[in-house]
Amino acid sequence: MKIRLRSVVRVLQILLLAIACQTAVADELIGILTVEVSGLKDATGNVYIAVYDSDSTWLSDTTVLSKKVAISEALDGELVRTELQLPLGEYALSVFYDKDNDGELDTNFVGMPKEPIALSNNAVAKFGPPKYADAVFTLGAEPIIQRISMKEL
Ligand SMILES: [Ca+2]
DSSP states (O other): OHHHHHHHHHHHHHHHHHHHHHHHHHHHTEEEEEEEEEOOSOSSSEEEEEEEOOTTTTTSSOOSEEEEEEHHHHEETTEEEEEEEEESEEEEEEEEEOTTOSSSOOBOTTSOBSSOEEEGGGOOOSSSSOOHHHHOEEEOSSOEEEEEEOOOO
């Protein structure tokens, strides 16, 4: 009886240790990405930040994370600043300013954006749609800042 109790305690200790380790590992694997958007002319409305982690989903509706940021709440001087927490890894961002406040990026009849849009690394479209490879960056354990300048169309 004595031995059994001791082994139960031992198992519990191991379980608790395992849980503690897992939590520690999970904490370490989250990185902090600050996004600073400049060049917005209006201090009203929202910007939308879409986070992608692969070339195959780039600029599609399949995002890792999609965040609506109220400009008036996120304004710091001339910058709109927001913080994202993501598992460590490689990402690319697209940001658009929802000028008409309908929650969507408006495009024209050939699919070109009609609202201001910008990408991480300030990647631009050259001969066709902007490339994931130009916008991708690595989020490691150290917090990073992506400074994105918005061009009003
Ligand atoms: Ca819109």
